[in-house]
Amino acid sequence: MFGSFQINRSTLQTRLIIAVTLLLLLTTFLSFIPTVIVIKHQRTEEALTNLEQVVSYQKQLIDRWITEREYDLTYLVSSLHEPQNNQQFVDVLTTFTKSHPDFLGMAIADPQGQIIFSTGNPIEGEVTKRSFFQQALYGETCISDLFYTRTSMKYTIVIATPIRDHEGKISNVLLGFVNHSALxxxxxxxxxxxxxxxxxxxxxxxxxxxxxxxxxxxxxxxxxxxxxxxxxxxxxxxxxxxxxxxxxxxxxxxxxxxxxxxxxxxxxxxxxxxxxxxxxxxxxxxPYYHYRMITLSVVATVLFLAFLYVLYLSKQIQAPLQSLLEGTKKIEAGEYGYQIKAEGIRRSTKELVHLASIFNEMSLRVADNVQLLRERENKLELLSNTDELTCVANRRYFNERYELMWNFATRMQHPFSLLMVDIDFFKNYNDTYGHLAGDQAIHLVAHALQHSVKRTTDFVARYGGEEFVILLPNTDEAGAMQVGEELRHQVELLQLEHSSSSVASHVTISIGVATVVPQEGELATYLLTLADEALYQAKQEGRNRVVAAKSPPVLS
The missing domain is CATH 3.30.450.20 (PAS domain)
Known part of the structure; x- marks a missing residue:
């Protein structure tokens, strides 16, 4: 097999091998991915080192700033040891505030947290519960977190330090209010x-x-x-x-x-x-992005040159490929049996000519198979949904339609009616006339019911044995009762002899009618139960009649 292989430049296989091989060689030669990764890693490590240094310098700066502010307050406390009158206290605090622009104001609080003296009105009320005040009472210089002062309408940080008397006992607490802008x-x-x-x-x-x-x-x-x-x-x-x-x-x-x-x-x-x-x-x-961009530009240039060669080759196969693509889209859209015209592929490579020929053959086969499948599907669907004896919908199809109609009525809040129909004394009919006659009677009753409903949305199904159900969407109780009477009348018109019936000399039906406006979360079986109870009531009242279920009134 391999011995018979010959290089033929007219074949698509050879041309693609040459083009792909050229592209792979060029891209492999120009791929500097390892270098790019190393540059990215180096740049990241350099930035992390710079961030670490900045954080370290910033910490030193803040630590020094805190130390200086604490020293400022310690120095101020040393000038407050001697007894002074109130004005002297205020003068000292005012002078200090003016000479230290980082401070919004100063205050002295007694051990109970009441502000005795202050400058710049930095705070109002007492500071007893403040953690910085409590720590200062224990003899520690404390710096608070940031908080908003209503009096100055600014954010501030408080530095609190104790003031001791001649005996070394804490007599007051000095509070320095640092301007947030300084931080x-x-x-x-x-x-x-x-x-x-x-x-x-x-x-x-x-x-x-x-x-x-x-x-x-x-x-x-x-x-x-x-x-x-x-x-x-x-x-x-x-x-x-x-x-x-x-x-x-x-x-x-x-x-x-x-x-x-x-x-x-x-x-x-x-x-x-x-x-x-x-x-x-x-x-x-x-920098990494810059280097990568240059690298990609070089690779793109080489790839572009390779692309020109591939483009040259593609011109020779573009028309037949386009024809194949259009044919595929036609089949996908359902136009089975579509044929590729010979003019569009005549000058192409022999592989594509052969491929187009196979495509046309497969297209015809697909069209035949799809038609056959559709016919079979239609027959199967009809058989699976239809009751064999009555030719109306069967119980399985009824369950599907009933759930859909129930959900729709729930969303739209429309009245939904269900009629439960039963042939009166049907067991006696079978015993009297035989099962073949009974089957014929069921078939005729089903035919009468099917042809008595007027709307395309109304639905008739055999529920089981001699029972039928009729679904009437968007129908109130009055309308459902009217339909029920029409159904009962049409069955009577059949005049099917029934000598063993105690109601009439011909076949009759009893109908239970139920109507609800389905609510969210309500079970669909609720309506079936109501209709079944109404049917039971119709039988109890003598049969050959239409009885509505005793349920809450339904607005039309």
Whole structure:
């Protein structure tokens, strides 16, 4: 077999082998995927190192700032040891506030938390329950989280330190209210590329400062920082979660503002504040993207040249392939038996000419088979849905249609009526005239019922034995009773002799009528039960009559 193989440039097989081989050789030679991966990894590691350094520098800056502010208050406390009158207290606090722009104001609170003296009206009321005040009473200098003061209408951070008397006992607490903007400016001290920024969270995940880009956007929109900070929480922030667990976060992540970033963190202020530094992934990987773009450009150029060659080849097979494609679409659309014209493929390769010939043969076979299948399917569907004796719908088909009609009536909130029909004293009829005559009687009754319903939506089915059901969608009780009387009358007109009936000398029927407006969650069997009870009542009342079920009234 292999010995008879010859290279023939006129065949599609050979041409495709040459084209694909050329493309594979070119793309393999120009694929620098390992190099690109290494560059991406190096750039990422470099950015993570820079983020780690920035976080470290920022921590040193914040620690120094906290130490300086604590020293400021310690120095101020040393000037408050000697007894002074109220005005002197106020003068000292005012002078200190003016000389230290980071502070919004100062206050002195007694051990009960009442503000004795204050400057700049930074806070109102008592501070007894504040954690920073409680720690100061125990002799510790404490820095609070960020909170909003109604008197100054600004966010502030409180530094609380104890004031001791000559005996070394804590007599009062000095409160320094630090302007939040000072902390924000401190967090913006380091520039980290174009998108890098640092911000603070407390140990509960709430922002103490906002990222630079949200601050600039908010300032441009004129919205206040109070509404922003009070609504922001970073409890689900990936770095915050890792920081609480004491772990590092390796890959990039989406931060709380929908930006894909790389980040690092460090705790400061005795583990109460979390410094987070982030930088957009796109900026970090920009050199990598640049190198990748150049590489892809080179590969694309070579591939384009290869494509020109493949395009040259494809022109020779485009017409027959298009004809095959159109033929396939025609068959998919149901136009079985479609034939490809010979003119469109005459100049093509011999493989495609042969393929088109096979396609035409298969198309004719498909058309014949589809026609045969359709005829068989129609016959099978008709047989499976029809009662053999009566030629009306059987019980299985009734169950399908009944569920569909019930669901439709439920959605539309239309009245839905069901008639349960039974041939009176049919067992006696069989005993008297024989089963063959009984089958003929059932067939004639079914024919009368089928031809008595007027609407195409009405549905007649054999329910079992001598029982039938009629479905009347969008029909109220009055209409259903009218249809029932018409059915009963039509059966009487048949004048089928029934000498063993105690109702009449001919075949009669009894009908139970039930009508409901189906409600959501109501079982479909409810209507069948009502109709069956009405049929039982019709028999109890003497047969050859139409009786409506005793159910709640149904509005038409």
């Amino acid at each position: 924000r400016e401190l967090m913006q001290a380091f520039k980290l590329g174009e998108t890098g920024q640092t911000y603070l969270m407390n140990n509960e995940g709430y922002l103490l400062t906002e990222p630079a880009y949200t601050y600039e956007k908010r300032e441009a929109e004129g919205s206040s920082s109070s509404s922003f900070l009070s609504s922001q929480t970073g409890k689900e922030h990936p770095l915050f979660i890792k920081a609480k667990q004491g772990e590092k976060y390796g890959p990039s992540y989406d931060n709380d503002w929908g930006r894909e970033v790389y980040g690092d963190y460090l705790w400061t202020n005795h583990g109460n504040w979390l410094i987070i530094a982030e930088m957009d992934r796109d900026e970090i990987l920009e």
